[in-house]
Every structure is written in C-alpha cells, then in structure tokens.
Amino acid sequence: MSEQKIRFDDGAAYEQMMGIWSGLAGKTFLDWLAPPKALRWIDVGCGNGAFTELLVENCAPSEVQGIDPSEGQLAYARTRPGARLAEFRLGDAMALPFPADRFDAAIMALVLVFVPEPAKAVAEMLRVVRPGGIVAAYMWDMPGGGFPLEPLLIEMRAMEITAPRPPQREASRMEAMLDLWNGAGLENVETREITVHRTFADFDDWWMTGMKSPSLGPTIAALSPQDHAALKSRVRARLPAASDGRITYAARANAIKGSRS
Known part of the structure; x- marks a missing residue:
C-alpha cells in the first residue's frame, strides 16, 4: 500500500463514516478511565469533535481544549451543541500550543x-499535564484486524488494490x-x-458509509466499473446479513492509560 498522506478535511463525511464508531468506542473508554x-x-x-462532545457530556469537565491540524474538521466540531464548552484550535500533536502542567488529562482518540x-x-x-495527571489513548487495532472497514481492506488486498494507509499503523498494536x-x-x-x-x-448502507473514508473512498471511486463491481460483490459476500437485511459488524480498539509522576 502507498504511504500517501491521508487527510481528514470533511467533518460531515467523517461523522457518518467514523464519528459514530468513535462514539461507541469512546463511551467504553471513558467508563474505563472513570475520571x-x-x-x-x-x-x-480532536477531528470533528465526536469524542470531544462525548467527553463534555459524560465527564463534567471544567475545561476542554481540542487540537487538530484540519480547519475543515474543526469547523464541524464548533457546530456540535454538546461540545459548546470546548474550545477548538489548529495545532500539531507533536508540538502542542500550551505550557507545561496546563491540564489534568490529555487524551488521544483514534489518532495515534x-x-x-x-x-x-x-x-x-x-x-502539558500536571504531576498526577492522566495520559490516555485508544486506537483501532489495525494490524490485528480491528479496523471498522477491515472487510473492505481484506478484499482490496486480495484484488491487489492499493490505497493510502496511516504512516504509523503498527503503533496501534498493544x-x-x-x-x-x-x-x-x-x-x-x-x-x-474495547470491542x-x-x-x-443493509449492505448498501454499510458500503456507502465506507465510501466516505478519505483514503479508501477515492481509491475505489477510481477503479474501473468491472473492478468496482467485483470488489463490492466480494465484500457483500464477506458480510453476513440478518433476515431483514441488517448488518451488524464489530470493531476492536486497543486502549491505554497512565499517569505522570
């Protein structure tokens, strides 16, 4: 697969593709943290604020700062009613724009x-956390097959269809x-x-949601009609549907937490 950079710029598309998944895993993650x-x-x-909103709604924080490199994602985050307490700004995870000891907890959700x-x-x-503060994260177990779109990735690999992948995919291993x-x-x-x-x-709902992926969607859209149809057919066969057509699929994340000495 290519190492081309994956960009998350469409907050609304991200919400449909990954925001719901993020909320499902994030609730379990916060329950485990029990802050x-x-x-x-x-x-x-923070992306489009999916986890930020969950944090505000479930943890009664006194302050939340959301940092992300995408202004498109941040613009969507600022529209979330449940995240009104939070402040969102452009920033780099490797150079956070805050002084030392500024926060009680630092979280990274589906980012690592x-x-x-x-x-x-x-x-x-x-x-940026004070002594005794929390540093925690969760990330889909990509090498272990925990990514929500794993059925699609399996069939793309089988057809030798390449797509951009995260630069540090192995960092999601426990x-x-x-x-x-x-x-x-x-x-x-x-x-x-976290599972x-x-x-x-139905399958079309699953497929259209997956096509909003900023890496896989454009790659699949560029396929020939024949390859597109073949890929869709292979993925459909991999996803068993209930008698009413509904598809229930599981995803798995690895979570970690620690405290500053």
Missing part, C-alpha cells in the same frame, strides 16, 4: 497511527502502545481491549 469531575482536558487530534512520530505526541501529552507509554516514563500504565458493534440498515 473525576471538573478536570481540565486536552483532546489531541496518523502522527508521524507517535513518541513525540506522547511526550507532548505528558508535558505492545507498541505499551512501549510508548512506558518509554515516556508514565506510571500506573494499564491497557484493555463495539454497529448495525447498518
């Missing part, structure tokens, strides 16, 4: 594999995440798997 109320949070790589140097991002999250958190000097490091299920009205 106290009134914390100051930074959501690193898209950061060119994940260790720098973890070091920056550690830098062992790699542990290395990052332990290497940064975080304490009380814990991990868990969530999403139901689609």
Whole structure:
C-alpha cells in the first residue's frame, strides 16, 4: 500500500463514516478511565469533535481544549451543541500550543497511527499535564484486524488494490502502545481491549458509509466499473446479513492509560 498522506478535511463525511464508531468506542473508554469531575482536558487530534462532545457530556469537565491540524474538521466540531464548552484550535500533536502542567488529562482518540512520530505526541501529552495527571489513548487495532472497514481492506488486498494507509499503523498494536507509554516514563500504565458493534440498515448502507473514508473512498471511486463491481460483490459476500437485511459488524480498539509522576 502507498504511504500517501491521508487527510481528514470533511467533518460531515467523517461523522457518518467514523464519528459514530468513535462514539461507541469512546463511551467504553471513558467508563474505563472513570475520571473525576471538573478536570481540565486536552483532546489531541480532536477531528470533528465526536469524542470531544462525548467527553463534555459524560465527564463534567471544567475545561476542554481540542487540537487538530484540519480547519475543515474543526469547523464541524464548533457546530456540535454538546461540545459548546470546548474550545477548538489548529495545532500539531507533536508540538502542542500550551505550557507545561496546563491540564489534568490529555487524551488521544483514534489518532495515534496518523502522527508521524507517535513518541513525540506522547511526550507532548505528558508535558502539558500536571504531576498526577492522566495520559490516555485508544486506537483501532489495525494490524490485528480491528479496523471498522477491515472487510473492505481484506478484499482490496486480495484484488491487489492499493490505497493510502496511516504512516504509523503498527503503533496501534498493544505492545507498541505499551512501549510508548512506558518509554515516556508514565506510571500506573494499564491497557484493555474495547470491542463495539454497529448495525447498518443493509449492505448498501454499510458500503456507502465506507465510501466516505478519505483514503479508501477515492481509491475505489477510481477503479474501473468491472473492478468496482467485483470488489463490492466480494465484500457483500464477506458480510453476513440478518433476515431483514441488517448488518451488524464489530470493531476492536486497543486502549491505554497512565499517569505522570
């Protein structure tokens, strides 16, 4: 597969393709963190605010700062009624625009594999939290087949169709995440798997949602009509439907948390 950069610029398309998945996994993630109320949070790589809104609604924070490199995503985030408490600004995960000890918790939701140097991002999250503060993340287990669009990826590989992939895909492995958190000097490091299920009205609903992926959608749109039809048929056969046509599919993420000494 190509190492071409994947850009997330369409907040509305991201919401349909991944925002719902993010919310499903994010709720379990926050339940696992079980943070106290009134914390100051930074959501690193907040995207269109799907997880930020969940954070505001479930954790009663005193402050939330959302950082992302895409103004298109941030524009969508600012429209979320449930995220009104949050402030959103352009920023780089590897050079956060805040002083040291600024927050009580730093979170990265479904972002780690898209950061060119994940260790720098973890070091920056550690830098901006106070002593005793939380540094945590969750990411689809891409090498382990946990990505929500894995059925599509399997059939694309079988047909030798290449598409851009995240630059640090291996960073989503649990062992790699542990290395990052332990290497940064975080304490009380814990991990868990998060498995969530999403139901689609039918195969066409699943397919059209997948086509909103900024990496896979354009690649598939550029296929010949014959290859497009063949790919769609192969994926349909891989996804069993219920008697009413609905498709329920599972995705799996790896989660990690630690505290600053």
